[in-house]
Amino acid sequence: MKVRMFLKQAWDMGANDPRKVIHCIKVGLALTIVSLVYFMRPLYDGVGGNAMWAIMTVVVVFERTVGATLYKCLNRVCATCLAGFLAVGVHWIASQSGDRFEPFVVGASIFILASIATFSRFIPSVKSMFDYGAMIFILTFSIVAISGYRVDKLFDLAHQRISTIIIGTSLCILVIMLVCPIWSGQELHSLTVRNMDKLSDSLDGCVRQYFTNSNGEDDQKLQGYKCVLSSKASEESMANFARWEPSHGRFNFRHPWKQYLKIGASMRSCAYCIEALNSCINSENQAAESIKKHLSTSCLKVSSSSSSAIKELAESVKKMNKSPTIDLLVEEMNSALEELHNDLKSLSHLLNPSTTAENQISATGLVPFMEIIPVVTLASILIEISVRIEALVGSVEELVKESEMKDKIVAKGEKPEGTMKALQRV
Amino acid sequence: MKVRMFLKQAWDMGANDPRKVIHCIKVGLALTIVSLVYFMRPLYDGVGGNAMWAIMTVVVVFERTVGATLYKCLNRVCATCLAGFLAVGVHWIASQSGDRFEPFVVGASIFILASIATFSRFIPSVKSMFDYGAMIFILTFSIVAISGYRVDKLFDLAHQRISTIIIGTSLCILVIMLVCPIWSGQELHSLTVRNMDKLSDSLDGCVRQYFTNSNGEDDQKLQGYKCVLSSKASEESMANFARWEPSHGRFNFRHPWKQYLKIGASMRSCAYCIEALNSCINSENQAAESIKKHLSTSCLKVSSSSSSAIKELAESVKKMNKSPTIDLLVEEMNSALEELHNDLKSLSHLLNPSTTAENQISATGLVPFMEIIPVVTLASILIEISVRIEALVGSVEELVKESEMKDKIVAKGEKPEGTMKALQRV
Numbered sequence: 001m002k003v004r005m006f007l008k009q010a011w012d013m014g015a016n017d018p019r020k021v022i023h024c025i026k027v028g029l030a031l032t033i034v035s036l037v038y039f040m041r042p043l044y045d046g047v048g049g050n051a052m053w054a055i056m057t058v059v060v061v062f063e064r065t066v067g068a069t070l071y072k073c074l075n076r077v078c079a080t081c082l083a084g085f086l087a088v089g090v091h092w093i094a095s096q097s098g099d100r101f102e103p104f105v106v107g108a109s110i111f112i113l114a115s116i117a118t119f120s121r122f123i124p125s126v127k128s129m130f131d132y133g134a135m136i137f138i139l140t141f142s143i144v145a146i147s148g149y150r151v152d153k154l155f156d157l158a159h160q161r162i163s164t165i166i167i168g169t170s171l172c173i174l175v176i177m178l179v180c181p182i183w184s185g186q187e188l189h190s191l192t193v194r195n196m197d198k199l200s201d202s203l204d205g206c207v208r209q210y211f212t213n214s215n216g217e218d219d220q221k222l223q224g225y226k227c228v229l230s231s232k233a234s235e236e237s238m239a240n241f242a243r244w245e246p247s248h249g250r251f252n253f254r255h256p257w258k259q260y261l262k263i264g265a266s267m268r269s270c271a272y273c274i275e276a277l278n279s280c281i282n283s284e285n286q287a288a289e290s291i292k293k294h295l296s297t298s299c300l301k302v303s304s305s306s307s308s309a310i311k312e313l314a315e316s317v318k319k320m321n322k323s324p325t326i327d328l329l330v331e332e333m334n335s336a337l338e339e340l341h342n343d344l345k346s347l348s349h350l351l352n353p354s355t356t357a358e359n360q361i362s363a364t365g366l367v368p369f370m371e372i373i374p375v376v377t378l379a380s381i382l383i384e385i386s387v388r389i390e391a392l393v394g395s396v397e398e399l400v401k402e403s404e405m406k407d408k409i410v411a412k413g414e415k416p417e418g419t420m421k422a423l424q425r426v
Numbered sequence: 427m428k429v430r431m432f433l434k435q436a437w438d439m440g441a442n443d444p445r446k447v448i449h450c451i452k453v454g455l456a457l458t459i460v461s462l463v464y465f466m467r468p469l470y471d472g473v474g475g476n477a478m479w480a481i482m483t484v485v486v487v488f489e490r491t492v493g494a495t496l497y498k499c500l501n502r503v504c505a506t507c508l509a510g511f512l513a514v515g516v517h518w519i520a521s522q523s524g525d526r527f528e529p530f531v532v533g534a535s536i537f538i539l540a541s542i543a544t545f546s547r548f549i550p551s552v553k554s555m556f557d558y559g560a561m562i563f564i565l566t567f568s569i570v571a572i573s574g575y576r577v578d579k580l581f582d583l584a585h586q587r588i589s590t591i592i593i594g595t596s597l598c599i600l601v602i603m604l605v606c607p608i609w610s611g612q613e614l615h616s617l618t619v620r621n622m623d624k625l626s627d628s629l630d631g632c633v634r635q636y637f638t639n640s641n642g643e644d645d646q647k648l649q650g651y652k653c654v655l656s657s658k659a660s661e662e663s664m665a666n667f668a669r670w671e672p673s674h675g676r677f678n679f680r681h682p683w684k685q686y687l688k689i690g691a692s693m694r695s696c697a698y699c700i701e702a703l704n705s706c707i708n709s710e711n712q713a714a715e716s717i718k719k720h721l722s723t724s725c726l727k728v729s730s731s732s733s734s735a736i737k738e739l740a741e742s743v744k745k746m747n748k749s750p751t752i753d754l755l756v757e758e759m760n761s762a763l764e765e766l767h768n769d770l771k772s773l774s775h776l777l778n779p780s781t782t783a784e785n786q787i788s789a790t791g792l793v794p795f796m797e798i799i800p801v802v803t804l805a806s807i808l809i810e811i812s813v814r815i816e817a818l819v820g821s822v823e824e825l826v827k828e829s830e831m832k833d834k835i836v837a838k839g840e841k842p843e844g845t846m847k848a849l850q851r852v
Contacts, residue, residue: 010549020548028541031568032533038572039529052569059565103465107458115454122446123436139485142457143478146464233659275695276702279810345796370771373806380803384705 022180023064030175034058034168050160057168062176066248067184067241069176073169074244075133080165083140084158086113091148106145114138128240185242185251188235188260189317192267195231196314198224199267200307202274203385207303210281210378211296222278228271235264250320252410256402263317263399266392270310273385280377288371291347295375298343301336302382306389309333313396322400330393333386340379347372448606449490456601460484460594476586483594488602492674493610493667495602499595500670501559506591509566510584512539517574532571540564554666611668611677614661614686615743621657621693622740624650626733628700629811633729636707636804637722648704654697661690676746678836682828689743689825692818696736699811706803714797717773721801724769727762728808732815735759739822748826756819759812766805773798 014021037051061072094105117134120126126134140161148154202225208214209222239257247253309329316323440447463477487498520531543560546552552560566587574580628651634640635648668683735755742749 006549006551010545013548014545020545024541024544027544027564028537031540031564032537035529035533035536035568035572052573055568055572056565059561059568103461107461110461111454111458114457115450118450118453119436119440119446122439123432125432135485138453138457139482142461142481142485146461146481147478230658232656269701272698272701273705275698276807276810279699279814280806283806283810283813341796344799345794347795368771369773370767373770373802376799377803377806380706380709380799381702384702384709387709388705 019180019182023182026175026179027062029179030058030062030172031055033175034171037167050157050164053161053164054168054171057165058172061169062172065182065184065187065238065241066176067238067243067245069172070244071241072132073173075130076136076165077162077169079130079133079136080140080162083137084144084162087141087144087148088154088158090145091154094145094148106148110142110145113141181248183242183245183248183251184238185245185255185257186249188238188242188257189251191231191235191238192260192263193314193318195228195264195267196310196317199228199270199274200310200314203270203277203310204303204307206274206277206281207299207378207382211292211300225271225274228267229275232264232268235261247410252406254406256399256406259395259399259402262395263392266388266395270385270388270392273381273388277378277381277385280374280381283374286371287374288368291372291375294347295340295343295379298336298340299375299379299382302333302340302386305329305333305336306382306386309389309393313392316400317396320400320403322397326393330390333389337383337386340383344376344379347376445606445608449608452601452605453488455605456484456488456598457481459601460597463593476583476590479587479590480594480597483591484598487595488598491608491610491613491664491667492602493664493669493671495598496670497667498558499599501556502562502591503588503595505556505559505562506566506588509563510570510588513567513570513574514580514584516571517580520571520574532574536568536571539567607674609668609671609674609677610664611671611681611683612675614664614668614683615677617657617661617664618686618689618693619740619744621654621690622736622743625654625693625696625700626736626740629696629703629736630729630733632700632703632707633725633804633808637718637726651697651700654693655701658690658694661687673836678832680832682825682832685821685825685828688821689818692814692821696811696814696818699807699814703804703807703811706800706807709800712797713800714793717793717798717801720773721766721769721805724762724766725801725805725808728759728766728812731755731759731762732808732812735815735819739818742826743822746826746829748823752819756816759815763809763812766809770802770805773802 034054037054057076061069061076063069063072090106090109094102094109097105117138121131121134144154144158144161147157198221201221202223205218205222239261242251242255242257245251245253247255309326309332312323312326312329316326460480463480483502487495487502489495489498516532516535520528520535523531543564547557547560570580570584570587573583624647627647628649631644631648665683665687668677668681671677671679673679673681735752735758738749738752738755742752
């Protein structure tokens with residue numbers, strides 16, 4: 001029974017996201033191709049029986065996205081070369097120092113270099129770019145330096161290790177880029193657009209549900225903002241990998257990926273407020289119906305205009321150009337805010353002695369102050385959300401501007417990634 | 427200049443957290459010890475020149491915490507054994523099918539098993555426990571199965587791979603557990619306590635700064651809640667690794683680590699509200715001084731009693747026993763809330779015509795309704811925070827209860843980790 005459940009769960013996962021299945025097939029494909037190295041005598045002899053390094057390379061560097069794979073491949077190749085040369089140098093020094101001291105020199109060099117490389121992995125700037133490379137550096141250096149003590153043809157070993165790794169990484173790069181490539185950059189882009197849509201839906205849905213007392217809203221839609229709250233880590237790793245990717249689709253090499261992180265942070269700051277909004281909607285203190293009615297028009301206007309501003313921003317990010325209507329929508333949002341301000345002010349008429357007589361609402365009788373609080377809180381959180389949406393507008397505009405600037409630079413022909421683009425067209 | 431800056435930054439990092447430096451030294455130490463395998467002839471001959479597997483094992487499985495290292499070690503050993511046996515089996519089948527079909531059988535088996543193992547890494551329950559194992563499975567299976575085609579003594583290869591890996595992993599486990607061990611569980615525990623303290627400080631600091639208009643508050647203290655917002659990912663990975671750790675310090679094997687994640691979620695839900703509180707403090711709409719004064723006593727009481735409740739919870743988690751005073755503190759918080767409620771009610775006297783005469787505050791003149799809004803919002807967010815603190819109290823009590831239950835079970839002698847404990851005492 002449990003096994004069946006597990007299999008059903010796995011099947012559903014595959015059916016929901018066929019790209020995962022494609023990735024698995026790609027891994028199988030790459031591994032099968034690299035096995036050919038074993039089966040072909042000339043290639044096998046060429047790397048002196050060290051063909052397993054190529055297999056190992058494929059297994060460890062093959063990641064789901066192009067960016068992650070390129071990051072690992074480039075790190076692996078560079079670190080291996082660097083460590084290989086260093087190790088050959090250390091071996092030469094050690095062999096000069098006589099048989100007795102050789103193990104000590106080698107041991108000490110391994111201890112020192114491994115410690116330093118490990119330490120460098122803690123430094124944030126190194127970690128984000130070369131974490132994997134530092135590990136491979138330690139690995140290759142230790143293996144090659146120590147092997148010098150036993151393997152006579154040390155230079156051959158270093159050379160074989162480097163060539164098998166190059167065989168493995170080139171194969172990985174070819175497979176990952178030619179067979180249904182998944183780009184980190186594209187993923188980050190879609191995630192950002194998707195999250196904006198979710199944010200807009202939850203904002204509008206929450207406020208509408210509160211004021212119209214309808215339970216017809218899709219609960220999953222209302223909870224959409226929670227995805228925004230929890231996507232920081234994945235955004236960061238995708239932006240990190242996207243930097244390694246050549247130009248693909250509409251994204252050039254050096255597309256302003258970092259700006260997506262800023263947009264993500266702005267979205268999260270909106271989502272925090274929606275959290276607070278939600279709690280105020282679900283709070284025990286229920287507001288008086290008359291007050292709710294009084295503010296409902298303007299609150300609904302604010303929420304619908306803010307959410308359509310977010311929707312428009314999503315569209316603008318999607319198409320990667322400045323939206324022509326966003327200024328209009330922000331203006332609309334601000335005028336809705338103005339209206340909400342006025343409604344809030346007139347709320348005091350309900351209680352303020354100086355104006356009771358001339359006010360319609362007061363005809364319904366005085367409302368206890370406590371019953372005003374939830375609606376007032378909701379309104380002021382809505383106001384805060386619109387302030388944060390303006391910040392979001394700013395960061396999206398910056399992204400569009402920066403990306404257009406990059407486009408211009410590339411159009412001028414100052415691009416180093418022409419070959420990469422040609423490769424993609426194959 | 428830049429290099430100097432970089433070095434200074436690295437030095438500061440080391441000086442601030444000496445444990446990072448110790449970790450680096452541990453990596454160097456483990457690697458140097460494993461190199462001895464190369465220098466000692468009997469050991470080297472024993473593993474037939476495949477000693478580099480032991481070095482590789484040390485480099486890739488040595489992590490900062492005991493839990494992460496154990497997770498990788500156990501995964502690596504189990505996956506290697508499983509894959510080794512399977513590969514020998516597949517090789518036997520392939521060799522029965524004749525020279526011509528052998529490469530195809532091997533290739534097909536690699537393709538199928540690699541695809542399935544890759545797919546399993548996407549399933550959340552497998553990912554959290556066996557992600558690394560699945561990768562090692564693919565690696566070992568491919569290497570051993572393919573080597574069958576060229577290496578005559580396949581069984582020897584499988585045996586050597588397993589024994590070198592066991593040498594490497596045992597060495598790692600010894601070094602990581604005996605030389606200044608850093609436990610994931612202990613780290614998670616301290617992080618939780620630290621985050622609670624930060625939450626309490628920011629809550630109290632924000633409200634105090636608002637009502638006393640003092641700028642003397644430490645800005646870093648006020649921003650402490652942001653650490654709570656961003657520590658979800660690290661909490662999850664630590665809880666994941668802590669499961670692999672034997673009993674250490676006051677924590678038994680199978681300590682309820684998952685409960686820490688619940689506490690973390692409760693803390694984050696408080697932190698979201700503090701975010702909203704902060705934005706309401708920094709908003710442009712400033713409240714009238716008279717209103718601020720009217721509510722300041724009760725708001726300050728609520729915030730200080732809530733923050734001392736959180737402090738007490740932190741203490742309770744730290745000592746891992748039910749705090750004797752927490753109920754009292756929650757009661758105090760509730761009575762402060764009651765007071766705030768009354769103050770809020772009496773706020774209406776300021777505006778409500780029926781009671782103006784008998785109220786002192788109204789003597790200062792009528793306050794525009796808009797100037798009440800910020801304080802009212804702040805007060806209702808404070809009320810919401812205290813609701814969430816009660817949820818936090820609940821999850822902390824659950825943790826303490828579960829941990830006491832585990833302690834009792836262990837005290838009864840039903841523990842499988844006696845040997846591990848003995849090992850630690852060495």
